[in-house]
Amino acid sequence: MSNCNTCPSAATCSSKDNGSCTIGFNTNNNIKNVIGVMSGKGGVGKSTVSVLLAKQLRKKGLKVGILDADITGPSIPRLLGLKDKRATGNEQYIFPVETNDGIKAMSLNFLMEDENQPVIWRGPVITGVVQQFWNEVLWEELDYLIIDMPPGTGDVALTVMQSIPLTGLIMVSVPQDLISMIVSKAIIMAKKMNINVLGVIENMSYIICPDCGKKINIFKESNIEKFLGELDVDLLGELPMIAEINDLENYEKNEELIDKLMNPIVEKIIK
Ligand SMILES: Nc1ncnc2c1ncn2[C@@H]1O[C@H](COP(=O)(O)OP(=O)(O)OP(=O)(O)O)[C@@H](O)[C@H]1O
Numbered sequence: 001m002s003n004c005n006t007c008p009s010a011a012t013c014s015s016k017d018n019g020s021c022t023i024g025f026n027t028n029n030n031i032k033n034v035i036g037v038m039s040g041k042g043g044v045g046k047s048t049v050s051v052l053l054a055k056q057l058r059k060k061g062l063k064v065g066i067l068d069a070d071i072t073g074p075s076i077p078r079l080l081g082l083k084d085k086r087a088t089g090n091e092q093y094i095f096p097v098e099t100n101d102g103i104k105a106m107s108l109n110f111l112m113e114d115e116n117q118p119v120i121w122r123g124p125v126i127t128g129v130v131q132q133f134w135n136e137v138l139w140e141e142l143d144y145l146i147i148d149m150p151p152g153t154g155d156v157a158l159t160v161m162q163s164i165p166l167t168g169l170i171m172v173s174v175p176q177d178l179i180s181m182i183v184s185k186a187i188i189m190a191k192k193m194n195i196n197v198l199g200v201i202e203n204m205s206y207i208i209c210p211d212c213g214k215k216i217n218i219f220k221e222s223n224i225e226k227f228l229g230e231l232d233v234d235l236l237g238e239l240p241m242i243a244e245i246n247d248l249e250n251y252e253k254n255e256e257l258i259d260k261l262m263n264p265i266v267e268k269i270i271k
Contacts, residue, residue: 034144036168037146037149039182040151040153040183041183048079052239054066054103055101056263063141065096065103067147067148070148071129073151077109086110092136094137094138130160147160168198171186174204176219183200197233198269200235200236205217
């Protein structure tokens with residue numbers, strides 16, 4: 001059950017009441033910060049941003065894990081280059097799969113025989129799996145656990161917000177009015193649930209001219225400043241739409257460029 005002393009949400013939690021807290025803890029895990037990556041809308045780059053964050057944090061020598069809460073559309077194993085790996089376990093715990101650079105990861109695809117097999121489960125079963133990934137995976141000591149949330153503000157998002165002690169949420173958006181409107185819903189949901197929104201990352205914000213290096217806005221001029229002002233949320237940074245980000249399985253080849261783009265964002269998050 002809950003333990004306020006080791007809860008990453010302790011600083012912002014208003015209840016401070018062990019009796020009413022429903023957050024479960026695996027006493028063998030000590031996770032200092034839990035960051036949810038959310039958007040409200042699918043396909044905007046949540047999983048990509050989750051992996052980029054994890055890689056940068058790891059490069060700073062921190063202990064990092066990724067929990068893939070996108071149970072019906074898991075993409076973390078592929079993005080980490082772990083698609084052929086399977087998780088193991090014993091009677092008590094599930095052991096996360098680890099990348100060569102030491103990022104621990106758990107995804108439903110690590111438990112499926114075939115990654116193409118669809119998951120045809122109803123909401124309560126799916127939310128149960130997410131809770132198991134929090135409670136039954138032996139994460140041990142982590143500085144940061146990144147949770148890649150599924151799109152939308154439905155069951156799983158609600159479960160993560162209610163039953164995992166989030167330090168904060170990062171919202172991923174792209175510069176289109178329709179998406180900003182849906183991301184706004186997710187931000188308002190988080191605020192209603194007293195979850196700290198660390199800020200927004202605008203993904204696929206621009207492209208870079210291969211000849212002159214100029215930034216080109218592909219969508220009509222972004223209204224991100226206005227949208228953030230209305231919601232009182234910070235912009236953590238903007239990421240371009242580039243082939244190197246689309247090719248995370250070969251991250252090492254593009255490390256220098258990606259580090260340059262991600263490092264200022266990660267510095268803000270750590271602060
Ligand atoms: N900045 C970028 N530049 C180029 N390609 C990108 C960028 N961000 C994401 N992509 C690509 O867009 C696609 C969708 O990204 P991703 O899977 O991260 O989105 P998602 O929001 O997690 O999707 P889902 O809603 O399915 O969970 C992927 O093919 C990814 O490689």
